[in-house]
Amino acid sequence: MSSSFSQSVVSWYDLHGRKNLPWQGGNPYHVWLSEIMLQQTQVVKVLDYFQRFIKSIPNLKELAAADEQQVMALWSGLGYYNRARNLHRTAQICVEQHQGELPADLTALMALPGIGRSTAAAILSLAYEQAEPIMDGNVKRVFARHFLVAGEPNKSATLKRFWQLAEQHRETARPAAYTQGLMDLGATLCTKHKPQCDRCPVSNSCQALASDVVAAYPQKKKPVRAREVELHCLLFERGGQLALLQRTSKGIWASMWFLPTFDSQQALSEVTTSARKIFTLTHRLTHRLLQIHVYLANDWEVDEPVDWVSRQQLVKWPHPKALNHILEQHDNH
DNA sequence: AAATCGGGGCT
């Protein structure tokens, strides 16, 4: 039984929702890939990456068989690189355990790496028309206002309340239209700034609007101080080619190619005697403020596998944006 | 329950 809230959202979606996003159409592979790319990443940013990805790797079985480096390269610049590794692993698990398909089951989906409850529900509702509720930033904002949910959105108590409300307002008749409509509502009308309540299909039952406190919901999360980290990087070129090392599978820039990096200048001095600092640049990540000290050297005692890469080849070596920034800075010197 | 994982676009 669907609620009147959900039915109003569906009716609004039919008139005003987004229907031309490239991952719409119910293809489970497309839905899944887009959901992973869209985790903490804006739609406009994802559009190009999505098109490039499905053009290069058009289905789940080809993804399972693809080279991890190719997958990582297609992800270069999107951030949160563990998403790409998990995507690849999940494709392989689906081939081994689920007949090459994404399972149409909440528990089975959530058991796959990189798929939590919300992404699993998005796949189930958008691709398989199952009435599973999602819970992303848009939905949290709509719910916080409409149902007057206080507390910081990502606190466990607040999250629990959001999910409870979501379960109470499932849409059984048209799950895909409801899921998409709820997100579209948050993205186009129930926006953070200047929400257009006069056009909202559920404004008559919105508790925040009734109390004229829409702007105060959802509650702001307290800002977290980014910790400062110093990195000492070696810019080592030989015959027009740059030395790159692959980073570990954990931590910042997981599995990406980057300059040889050391925790201290002393550690750097143990592999080269000629290192000379040429500049320092700051690079901001969400929870880190990186001070990247860049050095040039004539000698280098290498004890790890190095790839020598020309500037033209660099696009094929999955690397974070920070590497581009360093090279631009170097060119300007 | 809190910390950890990027990067960009907006104000």
Next chain:
DNA sequence: AGCCCAGATTT
């Protein structure tokens, strides 16, 4: 300079 974004995972 914050703030936020179609969150998941680890500690």
